[in-house]
Amino acid sequence: MRKVPNNRAWWLVLPVFILVAFSALIPLMTVVNYSVQDIFGPNAAYFVGTDWFREVLRNESLQASLGRQVVFSAAVLLIEIPLGIGIALLMPTGGKRASLCLILLAIPLLIPWNVVGTIWQIFGRGDIGLFGRFLNEIGINYNYTADPVDAWFTVLLMDVWHWTPLVALLCYSGLRAIPQAFYQAAEIDRASRWAVFRYIQLPRLKSVLVIAVLLRFMDSFMIYTEPFVLTGGGPGSSTTFLSQTLTTMAVGQFDIGRAAAFSLVYFLIVLLVSWLFFTAITYPDRDK
Amino acid sequence: MAEIQLKSLAHSYSRHPEGPGDYAIRQMSHTWHKGGAYALLGPSGCGKTTMLNIISGLLAPSEGDVMFDNVRVNELSPKDRNIAQVFQFPVVYDSMTVFDNLAFPLKNAGIPKARIEAKVEEIAAILELEPVLRKKAKGLTADEKQKVSMGRGLVRDDVSAILFDEPLTVIDPQLKWKLRRKLKQIHEQFNITMVYVTHDQLEASTFADKIAVMYDGQIVQFGTPRELFERPNHTFVGFFIGSPGMNLIDVSVTEQGVRFDDIDVPLDDGQKQRIAATGSSNIKLGIRPEFVQLTAAPADDTWPCRILDVEDLGTYKIVTLQLGEQRLKARIDEDQMISGDTLHVGFPRQWLKVYVDEFLVDEQTEEAQS
């Protein structure tokens, strides 16, 4: 798109700028301010420089929580992206049945996150939950409140249930945007189903996949409410992810300086990894 | 290579067609002979693309059979029919290089690597794609993309036929001419059956040995460009081929033949009989502007008419005339001078065609003609 230089366009973005500055810049400044001070009370704060940052980076429970977070987000991406693509390929291509599919698929996305936690909390219970009861009936010893592996499995399953539809919907709209002529040409060229997927569908899904990967990475990396309701981070701290650790530190223990330093590191990690994903996926596009 | 035969073929896009209006292709039979270069000519929406897709197998006909060398192939996919098709708008596989694009149909058929390479190089040379062979197809111009698209059809020399669906629509005129020559050349070289869909008569006649003119879901005439010009089988062919199209005049039946305004045109007995047999009152006379004779002085069998307009098109002139109620066009040589506002017009009998219900009723019997 041809763009016209016009600095008065600032007037159009000013409301957004003010709003987001108010909601982001001021709080962020507060966080930065806290992160370099040790606060004992309303008027008792000392400048400590980068002490909090150094401590946060060495803190073992934070490192463990970061480790869990990375494994969780990686698992989420590895499962949900291929599964979402697969489901999009299975969906009807048009008509009433496609509309119905879209509506049903979108339901999990529109359920408040605490209710998502509640649904799986109930569904997975060995006594009153269909899923937990079913597993126990067929002889699998399953209890997500006691066994860390079961807890992990349930949290992961919940996230897959919750968010795969988003990937599927994005991919579905990407697939609908492929002109019929491409499929016809492939048929004429005697392409196998795999070749159609590999050389026609996948390349044309790239832009929606960038969105899907970024959104899924960001939101899984920031996950808080669902596992908090489902397992409370337990058993032990086996399903305690970064946001929960941070919230406990800031609100529960009121350990503000450390929490602030941690917040900034956390934010930077999300930014950095998002940028890496974006660059990695779009890099091959640049013709050498 | 194969002979492609369409037997009582008809196609409707609606599942329960009611009446002929619902048919994209009305019932028809037609044969494309082995190794021929054919054009399928007609206006937009006449069913050309539908027919092409039925031949290639992208579309299953609602009625009738498609035969390749006398074997029914209705149920076979394009893959099994081994047919190549080039589409109106370029379809390239963005993520592949030009080379891989051209090699794609061959790779899918499991052809050995060395042969693929040789074949791709050969076609790339013909289409002048060598400079971009290693580039990603995504960054190509529209022209180049369409050449790649065509190339994918041409690399396969074992195919039953290659079908072209208005392949030069997006190409600019200069290159168009060149590519048309290339196609002709390739046809002469490999002798593959080719069917070329177009709505451009010039394109059709430079490419094809024989042209099928399609109108309203039917092939109304199949013949050489010359036959289409000199002896249009259907008023539509007369109107569509030639520029400007044939003059068509509504006439009524008389004892000797037909009549319009106060002009009588005698017909032979055979024609009169056949007109009477149809019982139709939809009768037209047709004469091409090229065959209308204009003289300054009156003679036998000429009628005076008024000049409405003279268009000078450089190498020839188009004269618009008012003859009684009729408006006629005549095409005359550049050097023939026109003066005054009245001329005398004559219709050479051999070029004056009679159409009943839009179809030609000839002097000779139809058997003798074809």
Next chain:
Amino acid sequence: MTHSKRRGFGITFYILLLLLPIYWLLNMSFKTNQEILSSLTLWPQNFTFHNYAVIFTDPSWYDGYINSMIYVSINVVITLLVSLPAAYAFSRYKFVGDKHLFFWLLSNRMAPPAVFLLPFFQLYSSIGLFDTHIAVALAHCLFNVPLAVWILEGFISGVPREYDEMAYIDGYSFPRFFIKIFIPMIRSGIGVSAFFAFMFSWVELLLARTLTSVDAQPIGAIMTRTVGASGIDWGVLAAAGVLTIIPGLLVVWFVRNHVATGFALGRV
């Protein structure tokens, strides 16, 4: 066509699995607590509306829904009002700092809400907005506005500039052109932005809970009340959960025709 049948079977199977946990919640919401705890029944044996009656007769319950609806609506309206002109500016004009501003906006979508809990609490307390609907709506703008600007920018860039110029030639003033001509053209973009704004605001709880205490408390926070001295009131919890799904269903019903094209976010 065995292939398409297999596909149909696959997608049906997946959707059934997807709906199973929701069915279980629905099933439970029509049971008495006694039935829930005593035996596992696949459908309610003693069908009851009691759990819903509890919610609809108690203002402290249904106020939660009203509060959530209010701040979500405010958020959607604010998001669209500020994002539309900004997206237009980013799509059509070059101006000082445009790229930096755009990326800075997007980077806010990547900020973990947990990071902002404490500063938000302090900020809104200090300006007297704590426990108001507007506070939650403004806080949710943090991640909804960047997303909306980005989505709308994609859709607006899909509309050729010639339309804008044509309108000027035809003597339209900018606001009139924007409302009369431009907005109808990017309808599905607006629909999808509103959908996403609704979705992320409706489902979020961490910020909403932190910024409210009584007057603007979201339903999600109220649901924790079902944990009482005598254990969890499963039936009412399930009914409350079911009721939170309904607004989402209504919204997706309204945008269903835009989903296929809109979810590509104007970027395919």
